[in-house]
Each structure stands twice: as C-alpha cells, then as structure tokens.
Amino acid sequence: MINDFHFSHEFLSCSALNISVISDAILDSWLNFGCLIAPVDKLKEYKEWIEYQEPKLIKKWSNAFSYNLIESMSGAYKNVSELENLEGCFNYICDNNIPTLIINEDERTNLDVQCGSHLRERTEVINVNNFNESVHFSNSKNLKNSGILAQSDIDTVWRERFYSLANRTKKILIIDRYFFKNLQEDIGCRKTSIEKFIDLLTLTGKKFSIDIYSVGDIKDGDLYNQIINYINLTLSKRPNYASTVSHFQVNSCRDELFRERAHDRFLQFDNFTIQLGLGMAVFRSFPLSSCTFSFHRTETDPIFNDAYSKMWKNCLWRYSC
Known part of the structure; x- marks a missing residue:
C-alpha cells in the first residue's frame, strides 16, 4: 500500500514541476501512498532546491517535506546526474531496495533515456511527465x-x-x-x-x-x-x-x-x-x-x-x- 520512491535533490529544479497538475499528482501520491527514501543529511539540500519552483508551489512542497512520509536511505546516495545510463539507474535503486525512481527532463536527456516509464522486475524508472504511468503507485491506488x-x-x-x-x-x-x-x-x-x-x-x-x-x-x-x-x-x-x-x-x-x-x-x-x-x-x-x-x-x-x-x-x- 505504501510505495517507497526516490528522486535526487536536483530533481526539484525541473520546470515540469511548475505545472500544477504534475506537481499535484506527485504530491498527492506521496501523501496518500508513498514514502520518500532520501539521506537524512541531504534533506536540507532538498529543501533548498524547492526554491527553484514557482512561489505558488513552494509552500506545497515545503509542507510535503514536513508532513509526508520520509525514510532515511540505507545505502550510498548519488545524484541521478552522476549515473551514466538507464542500467545505472536500475542498479542504484536495486542496491537501495527502492521500487520507484522519478527523474526529470534534464536527467532523462543526460541518461539518453526515452520518455515514459521503464520497468524491470520490481523496479521502475519514471519520467516526471509520465508519472501517472507508475506501476507501483497505480497498484497502491487500486488497492x-x-x-x-x-x-x-x-x-x-x-x-x-x-x-x-x-x-x-x-x-x-x-x-x-x-x-x-x-x-x-x-x-x-x-x-x-x-x-x-x-x-x-x-x-x-x-x-x-x-x-x-x-x-x-x-x-x-x-x-x-x-x-x-x-x-x-x-x-x-x-x-x-x-x-x-x-x-x-x-x-x-x-x-x-x-x-x-x-x-x-x-x-x-x-x-x-x-x-x-x-x-x-x-x-x-x-x-x-x-x-x-x-x-x-x-x-x-x-x-x-x-x-x-x-x-x-x-x-x-x-x-x-
């Protein structure tokens, strides 16, 4: 019912999040069905990167980091920009036992990954614009x-x-x-x-x-x-x-x-x-x-x-x- 997911702190700078329907979809799923897996010592940086968003959305994301479920990452944290390809993304989230990784457009371009969702066994990499295609969040909502x-x-x-x-x-x-x-x-x-x-x-x-x-x-x-x-x-x-x-x-x-x-x-x-x-x-x-x-x-x-x-x-x- 609760789906563990992850995004890097740089994810929060993407322009797509300034579109309310996209931000709201992610925030609603996080509130009701998700737990963000992130390193505790990086949460300050996550909150600082919220400032890249439109003023009307800054409060929503700040509230989410104060109120929604967050669990400390047990393994080594990496920026998605440090990963070389889609295979690296899957290895990263598998090593940390995280089912869902959300990436933004810049990260997708750097990884040379096609748009959409990418599923491998029990893990998935989702482009921010295709968040509604997440298999794991959909399963939680269906239950x-x-x-x-x-x-x-x-x-x-x-x-x-x-x-x-x-x-x-x-x-x-x-x-x-x-x-x-x-x-x-x-x-x-x-x-x-x-x-x-x-x-x-x-x-x-x-x-x-x-x-x-x-x-x-x-x-x-x-x-x-x-x-x-x-x-x-x-x-x-x-x-x-x-x-x-x-x-x-x-x-x-x-x-x-x-x-x-x-x-x-x-x-x-x-x-x-x-x-x-x-x-x-x-x-x-x-x-x-x-x-x-x-x-x-x-x-x-x-x-x-x-x-x-x-x-x-x-x-x-x-x-x-």
Whole structure:
C-alpha cells in the first residue's frame, strides 16, 4: 500500500514541476501512498532546491517535506546526474531496495533515456511527465478500495496490503466491536487473531505500541478476567511478543457506543487508517471470508476520529502491560 520512491535533490529544479497538475499528482501520491527514501543529511539540500519552483508551489512542497512520509536511505546516495545510463539507474535503486525512481527532463536527456516509464522486475524508472504511468503507485491506488476475496491467503494479504504500512509505523490503534468476543472463543482452542497479528508484525523487525477498543463488559466480570489472564499468562509469554510489542493496552466500551459510533471496524497505523469489514477476524485461524477494505489518511475520516474520541473518554475499563 505504501510505495517507497526516490528522486535526487536536483530533481526539484525541473520546470515540469511548475505545472500544477504534475506537481499535484506527485504530491498527492506521496501523501496518500508513498514514502520518500532520501539521506537524512541531504534533506536540507532538498529543501533548498524547492526554491527553484514557482512561489505558488513552494509552500506545497515545503509542507510535503514536513508532513509526508520520509525514510532515511540505507545505502550510498548519488545524484541521478552522476549515473551514466538507464542500467545505472536500475542498479542504484536495486542496491537501495527502492521500487520507484522519478527523474526529470534534464536527467532523462543526460541518461539518453526515452520518455515514459521503464520497468524491470520490481523496479521502475519514471519520467516526471509520465508519472501517472507508475506501476507501483497505480497498484497502491487500486488497492485503496479493493475488497479481500474469500479464501485468500492471509500471509499474501498481509504482504500486499499491510506490511508496507506496518514497516513505517510505531503505533497501532484497533477499534473492533467483536474483537473480545472472538478472542474469548479462540482462547485455548486455536491461535488467536492477536497472536497471528503480532507474528506478522514481527516480520518488520520493529516494535509497536498496540491499543485495542472492543466490547468487554464490566471490570472484574467473567470476560474481563478471561482476557486479562490470557494476556498475562499466554500472550505475553509468546516468543514474538517481547521482541515486537513495546506497549499493549486493551479497552472496554459499551456495545451501544459501538452501535452509535463505530459499527465499522478500523485498524490505524500511525496516520493511516484501514476500514476492514471483518476487522481483526481476518487474522483468526479460519479460512478467509470476503471482506471490504478501504485505506486512507486518518485526518480525512471524521467517523474514525469521532469514534476514537468518544471511546477514549467513555471506557468501562482499561488494562495495559
């Protein structure tokens, strides 16, 4: 869902970016579906080269560098102007594990590369004027409101839809009316959805804060005791828990609150929200049923924001570890 991409700081001087429709297409894709891979020690130079653009676009690009996803480049940085040909471009982005490289007209001319997009296995080099031909950004956009088919493999679904989000995330917030009910059914019978979820998160090699809201009855009730015992005696003892979870919290709210505010189920990864028809049930140890799926920046979703605000203020109980 999140596509890693790269351009050199000199890219920002190109005249094509002064055309609003081109700049807006790149900025919108970056905001909603992309993560710029760039060396941290070069970001100052990137921002300085923004000044080559028209005044009306300088603010948009400056905001993007302040707000959009940026990840540090792990390998050696090169200006595209230093590369000799298209083969050099592909070698460069392959060495840095970057799927998409965007080049401007001057860079294209120096490389003696034809206009358009150039795809090789899982990497692509895109001319700025042909940005809408990007295969990887198109794939991300196509998944935005694409449901999950019945009998899909959950590991494949995770790799295609969740992994890239999780890999850029520190905090996960889950609102799922039936999570506790399903958990209660699975405890002692099969691997639970939260265990499978944590196992998949482990693939990123990172640690996460996980916060879950569901219908869990009153404090010290039977369901409360069963959930807390499971967390303390089973979940927290699983091999991947300590290496993957930095903080874990569960919260119980009234069923009426879910009916009024959160009939849909949500998984929020930092600033991105997935609305998922089956919620955490997609990670249960059963064959997948068909499931609606939509993905967007959190701030554009008033329903999620309203539900979270009301639930945070009206919990019956909370438990963290």
